[in-house]
Amino acid sequence: MNLILLGPPGAGKGTQAKRLEQSHGLVQLATGDMLRAAVASGSDLGKRVKAIMDSGALVSDDIIIEMIGARIAEPDARPSGSKGGFILDGFPRTVPQAEALDLMLGTQGRKLDYVILMEVDEPALIDRLSGRFTCRNCGASYHERYQRPKLEGVCDLCGSTDLVHRADDRPEALGTRFAAYRNQTAPILPYYRDRGILRRVDGMAPMDEVTRQIEAVLAGNAVAR
Ligand code: AP5
Numbered sequence: 444m445n446l447i448l449l450g451p452p453g454a455g456k457g458t459q460a461k462r463l464e465q466s467h468g469l470v471q472l473a474t475g476d477m478l479r480a481a482v483a484s485g486s487d488l489g490k491r492v493k494a495i496m497d498s499g500a501l502v503s504d505d506i507i508i509e510m511i512g513a514r515i516a517e518p519d520a521r522p523s524g525s526k527g528g529f530i531l532d533g534f535p536r537t538v539p540q541a542e543a544l545d546l547m548l549g550t551q552g553r554k555l556d557y558v559i560l561m562e563v564d565e566p567a568l569i570d571r572l573s574g575r576f577t578c579r580n581c582g583a584s585y586h587e588r589y590q591r592p593k594l595e596g597v598c599d600l601c602g603s604t605d606l607v608h609r610a611d612d613r614p615e616a617l618g619t620r621f622a623a624y625r626n627q628t629a630p631i632l633p634y635y636r637d638r639g640i641l642r643r644v645d646g647m648a649p650m651d652e653v654t655r656q657i658e659a660v661l662a663g664n665a666v667a668r
Contacts (some may be wrong), residue, residue: 444469444528444661445553447535447635449628450561452620453568453575454646455653457584459561460532461600462654467661470520473532474507476582477514479609483579497610499619501536501627508543515547528556536623541631557660558635561646561653565621572612579605590650642666 444467448456460471478496481489488510492502511534514520522528535541548554563571574587580603585592592599596606611620635641642665644656659665 444522444556445531445548446529446556446661447531447558448561449558449632450646451563451565451568451624451628452617453571454561454563455571455650456532456561457582458590458650459653459657460530461583463530463657466658468526469528469530471530471532472511472514472520472534473582474511474534474536475532477510478502479582497616499611499616499623501623504537504539504543507534507536507540512543512547516551521553535631536628538631538634541634555635555640558641559657559660560632560641560643562643563646567647568621569617572617573614575612576606576608578603579607 446463446469448460450456457471457473457476460473463469464471475496478489478492482493482496483489488506492506495502511531515529519527520529531544535544544555571586571589574589575584576587577584578598578601581598581601583598583600584590585606592606596604598604598606610616632641642660644653644660644665646653648656656665
């Protein structure tokens, strides 16, 4: 099964992708996490993208397409029999990225099963992002009120104590991120709707209810709209 989780910044893509990884044996491919790892490592790529990411703007298509193209071809992102596959989280974010993804999958004889749009309004997104903290080691996402780690200050998933607020969650960067979503990412929705693989879930609902709605999509029980 190959999925895209789509939605504005803070919609809950990362949160739900981690749950699907565990419940369905899929691998999460999160371009934001890959870029943050490059920044943390001090690589050339990291140096080129850090200021762009901190500002809330999108990194250029050619960098992203090369990065995801290499990752998607790795063995763990390929299904084995009827099991496995990937969850794209944060990619594609522009029409050229969506077209490049089709090309990559087509040449490998693979296809997308569903594009799941998580709909959340802007005041809720601001509330979520301003209270979010993440694990620098594994990228797990927490919230000061909605999702605290079981053990204070310790990541539930990897045990790291390196829990940090992201630079692009500052109020100055949020406006740029929301504008990038409206102007550059939302235009890809018709691309998938016209192919009949777009499904919408209520991202405003509590996390467990969002998971239930996504499971209904994967079970084939949600209508295209
Ligand atoms: P990226 O890391 O992809 O960020 P994003 O898309 O802005 O999404 P977020 O990670 O902020 O949010 P999310 O939807 O995963 O929400 P989460 O689950 O954490 O990208 C960062 C930057 O990298 C970009 O700005 C760009 O510069 C660059 N980049 C990355 N990909 C790129 C690409 N393809 N092209 C170009 N540039 C690219 O949840 C948020 C918070 O809400 C958490 O605290 C969580 O606990 C809480 N929460 C989640 N669900 C719920 C719920 N149902 N109810 C209440 N709280 C909830």
